[in-house]
Amino acid sequence: MPTATLPPLSRQFVAHFGEMGSKWGINRTVGQIYALIFISERALNADEIAELLEFSRSNVSMGLKELQAWRLVHLRHHPGDRREYFEAPADVWEIFRVLAEERRRREIEPTLSMLRSALLESPASDAERHAQERMREMHDLIDRLMKWFDDVQRLAPETALQLMGMGATVTKVLSLKDRITGSAPKKKKKPAAG
Numbered sequence: 001m002p003t004a005t006l007p008p009l010s011r012q013f014v015a016h017f018g019e020m021g022s023k024w025g026i027n028r029t030v031g032q033i034y035a036l037i038f039i040s041e042r043a044l045n046a047d048e049i050a051e052l053l054e055f056s057r058s059n060v061s062m063g064l065k066e067l068q069a070w071r072l073v074h075l076r077h078h079p080g081d082r083r084e085y086f087e088a089p090a091d092v093w094e095i096f097r098v099l100a101e102e103r104r105r106r107e108i109e110p111t112l113s114m115l116r117s118a119l120l121e122s123p124a125s126d127a128e129r130h131a132q133e134r135m136r137e138m139h140d141l142i143d144r145l146m147k148w149f150d151d152v153q154r155l156a157p158e159t160a161l162q163l164m165g166m167g168a169t170v171t172k173v174l175s176l177k178d179r180i181t182g183s184a185p186k187k188k189k190k191p192a193a194g
Contacts, residue, residue, distance in 0.1 A: 029060075
C-alpha cells in the first residue's frame with residue numbers, strides 16, 4: 001500500500017489523461033505519468049511517480065524515456081541527490097509547441113516526403129493520373145497548413161492566443177470580403193449518385 005496518495009481531483013485528471021493518451025497514440029501509462037508530472041508542484045523522481053500511480057518502477061522508467069524522447073519532460077538533479085527528477089515545462093504554450101513539432105516530425109514530414117516522391121512519378125494510366133491529382137491536393141493542403149503553422153510558431157504566445165480568439169471574427173471578415181469582391185471560393189460539384 002503506497003504511503004503517498006493523490007487527491008481525488010488529481011487522480012481524476014491523471015486517469016483522464018491515461019484514457020486520452022490511448023486515443024492520441026501513446027499508451028495509458030505514459031499519459032498518466034505525464035499528467036502527474038504536469039500537475040505536480042515540484043519535480044518528481046521515478047520512485048515517487050511509481051508510488052503515487054501504483055505502477056512498477058520499470059514501467060515508469062520506460063514511460064519517462066518516452067516522454068524525454070518527445071521532449072515533454074525536463075530532467076533535473078538536486079544537489080547531494082543522485083536520483084533524477086522530472087518536470088513538465090511551466091508554459092502550456094511551450095508544451096503545445098513541442099508536442100506539435102514532434103508530431104510533425106514523426107507523422108507529417110514522412111507523409112509529405114512520400115507525397116513529394118509520388119508527385120515526381122509519371123502516371124501510366126488515367127487511374128494513376130487521377131490518384132496523383134488527389135495526392136497533389138493532399139500535399140498542397142498539408143504544405144499550406146505547415147507554412148501557416150510555422151508562421152504561428154514564430155508569434156509571441158500572447159499574440160498567438162489573441163489570433164486564436166479571433167477565429168470567428170476572421171471568418172466573418174473573409175466572408176464579407178468575398179461577398180464584396182465577388183471572389184468567393186468555388187465549391188466543387190458533387191458527382192451525381194448513380
